[in-house]
Amino acid sequence: MTQPPSQQPPQGGFGAPQEPQGTPQPPQPQSPPAAPPQMPPAPPPMPSQGAPQPGYGYPQAPGAQPGHGYPQAPGQAAPGPYGQQPGPYGPPSGPYGTPSGPYAQQSGPYGAPSGPYGQQPGYGYPQQQHPGAPAPGGPGGPFKGKPAVVIGAALAVLLVVGGGIFFATSGGDDEKKPVAGPSSGVADPSASPSVDQGDGKGDGREADDDLNAGRKAGEAKVLWLTKNGIDLPRNGADVYGPWIVGDTLVKGMYRSVVGYSVADGKEKWKLPLPADMCAAPGTATADGRIVIGVMNGTTDKADCADLQMIDLNTGKAGWKKSVKKNGTWDMLSDIGLAISGDTVTVGRTSNSNAYRVSDGTELFGKPSGDCQPFAFAGGPKLIAAAGCRTDDVDNPQHQIQEVDPVTGKAKWTYRPERGWEIDKVYSVSPLVVSLTQREEKKWGILALKENGTLRSQLVSDSGDKLAVDCGHDFAIFGQQLEGCSGLAADANTFYMMTEDDTSGTGRTNKVIAFDLNTGKTKWKSAAPAERTMKPLRMEGGNVLVYLEPSYDKGGAIATIAPTGGAPEVLLQHPDSTTRIENFFSSKTLYAGGRSFVVSDRVSAGSDEEEKKQTTMMAFGK
Numbered sequence: 001m002t003q004p005p006s007q008q009p010p011q012g013g014f015g016a017p018q019e020p021q022g023t024p025q026p027p028q029p030q031s032p033p034a035a036p037p038q039m040p041p042a043p044p045p046m047p048s049q050g051a052p053q054p055g056y057g058y059p060q061a062p063g064a065q066p067g068h069g070y071p072q073a074p075g076q077a078a079p080g081p082y083g084q085q086p087g088p089y090g091p092p093s094g095p096y097g098t099p100s101g102p103y104a105q106q107s108g109p110y111g112a113p114s115g116p117y118g119q120q121p122g123y124g125y126p127q128q129q130h131p132g133a134p135a136p137g138g139p140g141g142p143f144k145g146k147p148a149v150v151i152g153a154a155l156a157v158l159l160v161v162g163g164g165i166f167f168a169t170s171g172g173d174d175e176k177k178p179v180a181g182p183s184s185g186v187a188d189p190s191a192s193p194s195v196d197q198g199d200g201k202g203d204g205r206e207a208d209d210d211l212n213a214g215r216k217a218g219e220a221k222v223l224w225l226t227k228n229g230i231d232l233p234r235n236g237a238d239v240y241g242p243w244i245v246g247d248t249l250v251k252g253m254y255r256s257v258v259g260y261s262v263a264d265g266k267e268k269w270k271l272p273l274p275a276d277m278c279a280a281p282g283t284a285t286a287d288g289r290i291v292i293g294v295m296n297g298t299t300d301k302a303d304c305a306d307l308q309m310i311d312l313n314t315g316k317a318g319w320k321k322s323v324k325k326n327g328t329w330d331m332l333s334d335i336g337l338a339i340s341g342d343t344v345t346v347g348r349t350s351n352s353n354a355y356r357v358s359d360g361t362e363l364f365g366k367p368s369g370d371c372q373p374f375a376f377a378g379g380p381k382l383i384a385a386a387g388c389r390t391d392d393v394d395n396p397q398h399q400i401q402e403v404d405p406v407t408g409k410a411k412w413t414y415r416p417e418r419g420w421e422i423d424k425v426y427s428v429s430p431l432v433v434s435l436t437q438r439e440e441k442k443w444g445i446l447a448l449k450e451n452g453t454l455r456s457q458l459v460s461d462s463g464d465k466l467a468v469d470c471g472h473d474f475a476i477f478g479q480q481l482e483g484c485s486g487l488a489a490d491a492n493t494f495y496m497m498t499e500d501d502t503s504g505t506g507r508t509n510k511v512i513a514f515d516l517n518t519g520k521t522k523w524k525s526a527a528p529a530e531r532t533m534k535p536l537r538m539e540g541g542n543v544l545v546y547l548e549p550s551y552d553k554g555g556a557i558a559t560i561a562p563t564g565g566a567p568e569v570l571l572q573h574p575d576s577t578t579r580i581e582n583f584f585s586s587k588t589l590y591a592g593g594r595s596f597v598v599s600d601r602v603s604a605g606s607d608e609e610e611k612k613q614t615t616m617m618a619f620g621k
Contacts, residue, residue, distance in 0.1 A: 281378060
């Protein structure tokens with residue numbers, strides 16, 4: 001294995017994928033910067049081997065294969081609705097540039113290091129399959145996580161405004177504050193009927209249909225199951241959340257936010273909304289409050305411009321504000337929300353605002369300067385992605401910052417090489433960031449230190465095709481930095497799943513642990529035969545994973561030790577309900593010894609079909 005060239009990117013462009021051209025080097029120690037931190041030597045970027053196909057909502061090819069675990073012909077990959085296709089892309093350069101402080105910018109001594117990684121296309125670009133890029137749709141199968149939808153009609157617009165680039169003609173900079181309404185304009189929460197609790201006596205199922213009738217020894221019980229029961233628009237509706245606050249599981253969809261008892265699935269409260277729910281953060285505050293986005297009308301001209309605070313413990317609506325446009329290019333059709341501490345941020349193309357969650361007070365707005373935040377990731381820290389004014393929209397300049405959640409001032413700034421765009425934040429603490437280079441279809445994952453300098457770039461072993469599930473987060477004028485699943489992280493290790501391997505008789509995959517200090521693989525854990533698994537989060541120092549159901553085996557919650565090894569099952573879902581569990585695209589949570597499988601989208605059909613769709617299942621001992 002040869003060492004990478006120090007300055008020049010690899011030649012070739014199109015062609016067969018190439019082997020990695022070098023191994024990553026750990027970053028050199030830096031003194032705490034009084035001035036902007038300096039760029040350490042950059043390791044090569046990660047090999048990319050499979051970008052997502054056009055996703056949810058696209059016409060599916062006839063004869064699509066069934067879901068996870070169905071037997072495949074030996075040596076034959078099931079195409080499924082998101083079939084894998086070989087890609088034409090050669091090795092791209094890495095996303096390294098000069099980290100800069102808030103006071104100055106400095107040129108780094110390194111050019112574009114060569115590397116073997118391809119990447120998924122940027123925002124709104126047609127998705128093509130090429131080795132190594134993550135598949136945001138998650139591991140195969142017609143019912144599991146789906147790639148972001150690509151809308152061809154938006155392509156021309158995205159060539160101009162994609163990726164959060166700040167425009168030279170962005171309009172006025174007048175600081176117009178949101179308008180505070182005297183009341184929330186939202187009805188009080190209401191009580192709702194019970195649900196099926198697994199004994200045939202709940203609403204919506206026949207009396208003789210006992211979900212636990214076929215349960216075997218050692219398997220968990222089906223605690224409860226819910227069905228939709230809502231008349232949806234013809235395109236269906238996305239599900240926001242879920243969030244668990246105390247003994248309440250909360251999710252939002254269409255024109256309501258609903259809290260359910262985690263014990264029996266009964267609705268504890270229901271908060272009607274005046275229009276469609278259009279945005280939500282990934283996390284609530286520590287005391288269980290959240291701010292959601294609601295359309296400011298019910299016509300096609302409505303924007304996602306109304307903010308509504310909700311106490312998830314009680315379902316009570318708090319303050320409500322309408323965000324006013326700040327200039328011509330302030331696009332409010334798509335916004336991204338993130339919460340850190342008592343701050344909620346509102347990000348969108350070339351504009352941003354932040355408010356105090358507790359009382360709605362505006363904390364900061366659009367900053368001065370040529371670089372404007374367009375998206376945020378929350379949690380223990382507030383991370384901002386910003387686009388800078390450039391003379392070439394096809395060669396953007398992005399930067400990532402940690403910002404003070406009260407003042408909005410940057411604590412540090414990291415600027416990747418020009419052309420690389422901040423795509424997702426996979427983890428806030430430790431900070432792990434996904435970047436894309438849309439023109440050359442490249443992808444890279446960086447880990448940054450506490451002071452914003454480069455820690456490492458993840459480098460997968462040859463043949464390992466990494467995957468991540470970022471759901472259906474397609475937007476034209478906004479972007480979500482957070483919300484991806486199939487990932488977990490602790491202080492020194494980052495965990496990702498691989499794409500499904502369909503070369504055997506059934507689908508299977510692995511979880512890979514990466515050393516964040518070197519970017520190298522530490523260990524790999526294989527899923528059980530003919531099973532796939534997905535990291536959920538850390539649990540007591542172990543990696544919590546969801547073993548996804550196959551055609552004849554129920555799903556399960558399991559853990560992998562921090563040193564690797566086979567997954568150890570904590571809660572095995574019954575095989576007798578695998579048909580239901582495997583049917584709907586879902587998010588999975590585990591709390592208090594219970595697992596919750598929650599649909600992330602409810603599709604529309606006839607009124608009768610809509611209301612019969614399973615939306616949640618809960619399992620426990």
